[in-house]
Amino acid sequence: MTLTASPIRYPDAASRTVMTRRAWWLVCLNLLIPGSVQALAGDRRLGRFGLGATLVLWTLVVVAVVVWMIWPTVIYSLFSTSITLWILAAAALFYAVLWIVLTLDTLRLVRLVKTAPSARAWVALLSIAVMTVVSGTAAYGAYIATTASGFLSTVFVAGPSEPPIDGRYNILLLGGDAGPDRDGLRPDSITVVSIDAETGQAVTIGLPRNLSDVPFNEDSPLHDVYPEGYGSIDGCEVDVCMLNSIYTEVELMSPDMYPDAVSEGSEPGIEGMRDAAEGITGLEIQYYALIDMQGFLELIDALGGVTVNVPEDVPIHADETFTTVAEWIPAGEQHLDGYHALWYARSRHGTSDYDRMARQRQIQEAVLAQFNPANVLTKFQEIAAAGSQVVKTDVPQSMLGYFVNLAGKTKELPITDVPLVPDNGVDPEDDPDYEYIRQLVSDALTPPTPEPTTD
Structure with a gap:
């Protein structure tokens, strides 16, 4: 009665056909429902x-x-958040070990010596392959x-996190170039x-590094030193009074x-x-990167x-004086490594x-485009190691989830670009009109609503 009712737990060990069929069932059950093999045929x-x-x-x-x-x-x-990630890592390691234990126990319960000789290697290989893939994936996840x-x-x-201002988050992005020929960055x-x-x-506002007479709000400590704009009266403390x-x-002096x-989490x-x-x-700028x-x-x-698509040949210099050309990046679509980029x-x-x-901006957009899940997961160690040396920011961990979700929305919308350059009516070096600049920014953030047409 028991043998008939429970062929998985009490099989006919003398029949290689029964034992082979049972072996395949056990291997598949271990893959689909881990733990079911032991419940049916083992401990x-x-x-x-x-x-x-x-x-x-x-x-x-789910x-x-x-x-x-x-x-x-x-x-x-x-x-x-770091706490959640450590919990996730511990859970992944737990499941990796559990799947190894369950798979090895399944192989014991299969009793390979009782199966058909032609099936033994395949049953063992499939079990080991599944264990390696599943447990290895969990371990890699950890x-x-x-x-x-x-x-x-x-x-x-x-x-702490900062609230939006007038319904917007404003972030300052700085690309720093320390260089061996410079004091500081x-x-x-x-x-x-x-x-x-x-x-x-999103609206991006490109600020030329050579903007002159930069104004400061009255609550800034720099306003007390340069009330008429940066370096506009008696010069500044460095060689060139640009943005x-x-x-x-500030950093050095x-x-x-x-x-x-x-x-x-910042610097002076x-x-x-x-x-x-x-x-x-x-x-008002809440965060920087x-x-x-x-x-x-x-x-x-x-x-x-x-x-990137290179519009015209771009030189690579042989020295830090940017005068001697060592080689050229040719025009056209080019795949650039870090040095050439x-x-x-x-x-x-x-x-x-x-x-x-x-x-x-072109390089920044190209890098962002390559941050896809497949690329990041396969090269995560290298990316994380490089990223920790590349980025400094005061964005708190508590805001990361919000900004990741917001970035997903941003990708689906056109980005308005406001470059403060001569082609846009701004002369950065010759008495730039900051009232006009602020109006450009305001117009980009709140474009006029078109009047309804009447038939």
């Missing part, structure tokens, strides 16, 4: 534990998918989670990105202007640049290079700062 206590763990995993996955479809910000926020946790802790601060790429907090609609010189002057900068020079950007644009252009090439190499963004020979601004 029921281990089986109940395995089935319970499987049910918990399935439930968590709940996560449902929440992601309804409220994705919650999922993004959960998986962008590695990704711990690496991501370290990356987030290194790059992002643990400070000077931001060669300066952009303010204003993002609608609900829709994700990007503000970082160097007047860091006491911003005594709380370091404790708040960055805070000086933030005040300058606010004075230029009329916007500084990208080290020298380290940027490591990130590009980690991504496998970037593909960096030179493409910073080359000066026979070109203007405004051309460089356009090339820098």
